[in-house]
Amino acid sequence: MNLLELRGVHTHVGAYHILHGVDLEVPAGQVTMLLGRNGAGKTSTLRTLMGLWTASRGTVSFKGEDITQLATPAIAARGIAYVPETMGxxxxxxxxxxxxxxxxxxxxxxxxxxxxxxxxxxxxxxxxxxxxxxxxxxxxxxxxxxxxxxxxxxxRELLVIDEPSKGLAPAIVLNLIEALRSVKAEAGTTVLLVEQNFRVAAELGDRVAVMDDGKVVHRGAMAALIADTELQQRLLGLSLGAHQ
Structure with a gap:
């Protein structure tokens, strides 16, 4: 069962067309990693699902409810917590x-x-x-x-985090991994995580979606991506194994 779904989501910011039909599923009780090169649209996807930017087309659904046009406080009140890259x-x-x-x-x-x-x-x-x-x-x-x-x-029912390990010392990154594992195991919290640290991605991810040019170009099990270095190179331009 998917807790969160984005279907055909387009986002415009001023004259710029940022997201180009994002389809994303976040299964309940799992950690979904959102990966991609810089500028692929990952942060824009999080901002759109949180209502900080409004989708110009498509739908964002949480627990089967269309939340596309809701304001950010109303989205948060439904049990979604957001940690932006800027920390705030x-x-x-x-x-x-x-x-x-x-x-x-x-x-x-x-x-x-x-x-x-x-x-x-x-x-x-x-x-x-x-x-x-x-x-x-x-x-x-x-x-x-x-x-x-x-x-x-x-x-919270859904935890949405943008690059949580950024700027953290390796020892604190390990604590972060354990904290998020505990949240999933003990509380059953669903997590959507944007992360550039591939050790974190490999340690935590159950599912993965890879973005490029404002849309999702790959989705599947995180373990399958970790095991396929050729796919890593094609999708991300590097090897996850080299960063563990």
């Missing part, structure tokens, strides 16, 4: 306040789910260390951790 943390607010903003069930810090926080601190201990510090003073990698933790502060 609030620099003047503390780490704690950033997490509180994302926890719709809590109105003050004392109401945050402490068990959930401890679970997040296990993967990203720096967030506990800098709990009361302004987020703007964190390193780039720590801001990325905060952005991901903010998306995970409450259970």
């Amino acid at each position: 943390v609030f620099g003047e607010l503390t780490v704690a306040e950033n997490l509180l903003l994302a926890a719709r069930r809590a109105r003050k810090l004392a109401e945050l789910d402490t068990a959930r926080l401890d679970w997040l601190f296990g993967f990203f201990p720096a967030l506990k260390t800098f709990w009361g510090h302004p987020a703007g003073k964190l390193s780039g990698g720590q801001k990325q951790m905060l952005a991901i933790a903010r998306a995970l502060i409450e259970p």
